[in-house]
Each structure stands twice: as C-alpha cells, then as structure tokens.
Amino acid sequence: MNLTLKIWRQPDAASKGAMHTYELADVSPDMSFLEMLDVLNEQLNDRGEEPIAFDSDCREGICGTCGLMINGYAHGPEVTTTCQLHMRSFKDGETITIEPWRSDAFPVVKDLVVDRGALDRIVQAGGYVSVNTGSAPEAHSVPVPKDDADRAFNVATCIQCGACVAACPNGSASLFMGAKVTHLGLLPQGQPERDERVVNMVAQHDHEGFGGCTNIGSCTAACPKEIPLDVISQLNKDLRTAIRHGH
C-alpha cells in the first residue's frame, strides 16, 4: 500500500505546531498502525529528519499509553487501541490525518505526545480504597455477589488512555471518572469512602479544566474497552447522594 500521511508536528509545549505531509510506500496490511509509523521514522532518521514523537509501550492494547486521533477519530476507525489497529483497515492510496489527543487538559508535550497527568491527579483525589498494607481482613470474610463483581471488573478494565476525553466535544473525563466510581461503588470495600470519593474526584476533574458531560456519547463510542455510558449516570447518582448526605 502507498499512503499519504498528514501528521501534527510540534517541537514542544511552548512552540506552535503544524500539519506536515509525508508519503509512505510499500506499507504491508499486516503492519500495526504504530509499526507503520516506526517505518516512517526509520526513513526520516535515515534522511536526517528528526523522527516523529508518539507514545506507545505494551503494544498489546492494555497499558493505555498509545492514542492518536486518526482521521478525526480517537484510536481510528476500529473499536480498539491505536496499537491494535492494523493497516488492513485502510485502503491503498488513502490520505490519513494523524493528530494528538485534543483537549485543554492534555497539553501537547511534543508532536503526537500529550500530558495526561490530570487523570492521575483525579485518582489521587479519591480513586482508591484506604487500606494500609497488612491491615486487610481474610479475603473470604466479605462475600461479593457475582453480578456485582463481574460488573465491577467490566468497568475496571478502563486503561486510562484518555480517548473518552479526546472524543468528547466538551473535553469531559466523565466516562473515566464514572468507570472508577462505579467499580469501587459496586464493592463492599468501596462503601466507607463512597461519598467523599465522588465529590473529591469531580472537584479535581473540574479543577483540571475538563468540561462537563452533556450526554453526547462520543466517549463510549471511542472507548477501546467499551466502557458503557451508564457509568456516567452512576457517577451523577453517586454525586447527588453524596450532596444529600451533606458533602
């Protein structure tokens, strides 16, 4: 396959960026999208141009490091991570536009690399159960209904990649927050801190500059782990309950 690639280049956070066009020949349909960029980078390096910076690590769809806007879609045309997208999803002769995640809360570090530290800070605000090492009771002392455990697992598969934010016209991280609040809220271990967790996480979310949710649903459509939209309803419900409890 031969491709035309339009790629965002930006030397650092302080500089202005621009789209650059590259031609790439002999792309194998069996390459992953990121391997295609590896090949381009080898060619750039050979001809003395600095390679394009992009993030990736596990390249098996679980670490959440990679993430590109491909033709305007977070992680591209398939429901998966950028690293698990393969070139057979594109056509010979196609022009592909590649941009970094778009959100004020995710400043560009360089080229296609963004800073998602805001998501870590939302977790710091309350996305945990306070249990010091060694103080835990015997694991079987608290049974958890299987349905609750399964659903908690399903929403806990969020990989914190930020695609939900990038896809949202409001730049909201509500799907990410809703997944964490729902995961811990479904388990008995998460109950003691349930109210303050949701209040503090939402406060941090707003402080970081993420937008509010207006139920558009782009987030769940873009989510490579298919986190369902109703975790945001749960988030709002938990927030209302917490406020009613005087938080």
Added chain:
Amino acid sequence: MDMPDTVTSTEASATGAIDGDYDDAIDYYTPGDPLVDMKAPDGPISERWQNRKFEARLVNPANRRKLSVIIVGTGLAGASAAATLGEAGYVVKTFCYQDSPRRAHSIAAQGGINAAKNYKEDGDSVHRLFYDTVKGGDYRSRESNVYRLAEVSTNIIDQCVAQGVPFAREYGGLLDNRSFGGVQVSRTFYARGQTGQQLLIGAYQAMERQVAAGTVTMYARHEMLELVVVDGKARGIIARDMVTGAVETHLADVVVIASGGYGNVFYLSTNAMGSNVTAAWRAHRKGAYMANPCYTQIHPTCIPVSGSHQSKLTLMSESLRNDGRIWVPKNQADCDKDPRDIPEEDRDYYLERIYPSFGNLVPRDIASRAAKNVCDEGRGVGPEVDGVRRGVYLDFADAIDRLGLDAVRSKYGNLFDMYARITGEDPYSVPMRIYPAVHYVMGGLWVDYDLQSTIPGLFVTGEANFSDHGANRLGASALMQGLADGYFVLPHTIRDYLADGPFEPISEDHPAVVEARDSVKQRIEHFLTVNGNRSVDSYHRELGNIMWEYCGMERSEDGLKKAIDLIRGLRDDFYRNVKVLGTSESLNQSLEKAGRVADFFELGELMCIDALNRRESCGGHFRAESQTEDGEALRHDEEFAYVAAWEWAGLDEKPILHKEDLVYTAIEMKQRSYK
C-alpha cells in the same frame, strides 16, 4: 550466619557428574571468591521468615519521616513498595519512564496470581506451593526465599481484595480459583484474562493515595541513568527528565530498583517497547552482582512474526493448549499450502508423537524448543521472514467437532478475537499459527534474603532480582513475587538497614555525585554527536537476532562463542556509527533508546558468558551439550547447583564469577521427566 548444616545438593542429586573439562567459559571470566548470603536464616524452614521479621530492627515512627527512599519502577514490585513505605511514614520518591505509573508492564500479565489459600480443599498448602515452585525452577532457586514467597502469598490476596481488586467470583460470592500451568491444585486467583492489570491498578491506587497524603512524590517520564554510590553505600540516582531533558540528582538514604526484566535484549519479546535493563545495569556497573543472567523464559504460544517491520510480539494465553492440537506438515513441500487441504496422514502432531503422555501440554520450554526444531528442519508454516517460516499450527478443528463452535467460542472467544485482529485470519476456520517468544527473565541482580544487593543500601525487587524462580518460573508466579516483595518482604527487611540511618547528608557537589552526573551527561553528548549512518533500532534488531539465534531456546558452546564475538563487533560499530538526531533538551525518543541499547549490548555479552559457563540444561536454559539420548534436558547438580553471580570488572575486562552454593534442606532434588 553460616549456611545451614544439612543435606547438600550433591548428596540428593539425581544426576551424575560430567566427564572431563567442562568449563567452556574459562577464557571469558575470572574466578572469584564464593558468595555467601550473610542474611540466610537457619532453623526450620517454616520459622525462618518469622524469625527474620523479629530480628530485623524497628524504626521509631517519629524517625521515619527523616528517612528517604528512592524507588525506581512503578510496576507491581515498585508501586506496592512505595505505597507500603509511604503508609509507614518514610519519605518516598518513585520514578518511572512511562507517562503514568499505572502503565508499567505488570499490567499486561494475563493468567493470574498463585496463593496457597487452599480454598478448594484440594490438598494445597504453603509447603506444596513452595515445593511446586522449587521444582518448577528446576532446583536452581534459594529455598528460604521460595518458602517465604509461598508463605506471604495468602496475605497478598487479602490485601488486594480489600483494595477493591475485582477477582473472579463464584455464585456464592466467594473467590474463584483455577488450575494453571500444569499444576494439580487450583490455587490461581484471576480477573478474567487481565489479572496483572487489576492488581497493578490496585497497587497504583494505593500509591496515588500516598501521593495525595504527601509521603510519596512521583516522577513520571523520568529515567534512571546512573546509581550514586558514596562510601560504598547506594545514596541516590541520576535521572533524566524525559520531557525537559534536565539531568537531575536525587539523593536518599536507600535505593530500591524495581525496574522489571530485560527480555528486550532480544529486541522482539512480549515485553513493552520501553522495558529495559538500564537501571539494573548501571547498578551492576557500580558493584551490584548480576545473577544467572542467562535464565530466560520463552513462551510457546505467541503470535508469529509477520514481517521485518515487527516491533513486538503478543502472547496468547497458554490455556489454548488445553484444546488446540499443535502440528506442522510432514513434508516441506506442504508448508505453503492451505492447511485445510493437508490430509491427516500428512500432518505431524509432533508433541503428541514425542511426548505421548503429556502431548500438547508439555512445559513451556519443551513446547518452545520442539517448535523451533521443526521450523529449523524447514517444516515451519506461515509467511517467510528472512527466508524462514517460523510458525506451527495450533488447530481447533477437533475441539470444535467435539465441543461445538459455541463452547469453543465461550471458552476462547476473546483470544480468538485478538488473534483475528492481529493476523487478519479467522481461527475458527483456519488453524492458528503460533511461535515461541521471550516472555520473562528469571535472572537479575543478586540479592540476599533481605533483597539487598551486593551494594549496601541498594535493594532489588520483582523481576529485576533473581531470587525466587530458579531456572524457570511457573505460570501465575510473577505477579505473586512482585507483590510479595513490595507489600510484605521489603518493608520488613529495609527497616533493618534504615535503623542505622539517617545517614550523613551528602551534597550534590560530592565528588561521587559529580562523577555520576558527569558520566551521564557525557554519554548523552556522545550519542548526539556521533552522527553516524545507522538508527538505534537497526542495531537493536541486529543484537536481538544474535541473542535469539545463539542465546535463545538452545545454546551451544560454538554458538555462544560466536555470539560473543558478534556482539562485541556490533557494539564497537554502534558507538562509532549510530545516528541519533534531535537535542538533549527536549523529548527525544531516539536518545532514550540509544542509552538502553548500549546497556543491552553489555548485558547480552554477559548472558552469553553465563550460558557458556553453565554447561548443563536446567529450566529455561538448554545446552545442546547436555541432553539425554532422547534429547531431553540434563541437569548436572554436582557441578552446577549454584547461583552464578557476576561482578563487573570494567568494559572489555573479564567479569568475575562468584558462586553461591544452593543448599536444600526441606526438599529433595529430582530430575524431571515428561515422557
């Protein structure tokens, strides 16, 4: 404390001596003094850890905030240690190269975590988990460490459940267990195929709670590039801020390396792209011994390479071997045919043929080596890459006939989907293709029973150390070890060291600190000014090919010697001819990779020397010269029941070999057989 006076390995040995001069590596190393673990406890094995915990001195809570700890790496071993030490009140700094600590490669572990809970009442116990782990490690691990691992395994499950880790449960609400990796008891706890992810999120959240509490400071996108050793003690690190390029000095009372394994020395592996040996290797060059570096685990069920563009390999769960049948064509001429057109009589179900009692379920190393052998014979399948087809069929046609399509789909659906996404082929109608890939390394920095390296004040946890898995690791034991070290072992042993602190403050102008910082800056400067004609990746790929060919599944004297020469030549060329563009003052991924590959060259050479020295086959290490008439691995306990701990002697100097004898008091050594 002396080594316990009990049954020695040789008395219990099941194997004979090897004849004549077997020291193949003598021209490549300098013999050193024997090494003794000075912290090795004695007494009955079940009381050793309790005794050590009692004997380890305490640190007054009021003093803890005056004591500082640096932790490099935030996977299971690092994040769990950071959370626990933060909770205890120490001043902790953690470092990871990823943009968030939650991305460490522990996250990719699929299968599960072992623990001796005996919830199934199927005969499991701490002693049985201990026994299985020592046996699985082919009697090349330290029994006291392994017993402790089995002992604390139960606490890990309690801790993780309390954190909200959503393990699989039964309808009654209790935790589900499965049998994993060929063991006969069900002791593996799991969260579908994403156990590592869920455990890491638990440890990450516990650590972030401490970040919020102010006891832990997190440095993401920071890479440790040098260890600071002052007056013989580890006192800090030199790290590069990967965004600004600033070379930073971080000083502390103690340093913990939890930076994972070095499987990426093979270029292609199931490790993450960024996984590297640099933190451990810089410590090695400063005096920390490297133990058993040649012990590598190669996993048989990975998706084969599709072309020279391949950047990494993806593992598929071993559970596929429960129902899939592995075969290749009997005739080379059939290798490029549609497998569905090859009649039954022209197929070679080679594992079932060679190992009739275990068949497709032989251990990982045997299945891997057998796949390599049939491909080397020219009977591999799939695309030709560099002139060879490297793949074997894993066929579910019989399973679909026997169980029905729906049953196979419900059991393996997610794996089949993953395979289809990567290869573009439908495994329900065409046999899957698999090939072995490097997955885990059992070798690592040498540590004593306290997890302290040969540099006082430098502790090593998780895959980065060598201690618990011997020559091979059992499935679902990596997660157990990482969390055991971080939550329950290190926090006790490190306090005995810290009880002597706070140590004398050192200034950033101390000559040892200046030397460490300057050497980092010089290295960076060198890479950016060579301006040669080859990319870092091209060197890494070539190094990986050498390692895979000569230090992979099967190693021989001739091959290893050849590899050492090739590596040395390639390394010289790398320093003269590598091309790294850009600057050091910003994000520069080529520069990051250059430093890592430079260290992989030196590690790769030591791995070959270690493999050359160990002329026996044990666990994941198979020496062509040491096999039975049937081609099975042959251990030599009289000569090799020791840990090979290597001391750095300088670039282009022969490393110094220190042997730590392995002594088994609670277990008898046996030769395994899977025929």
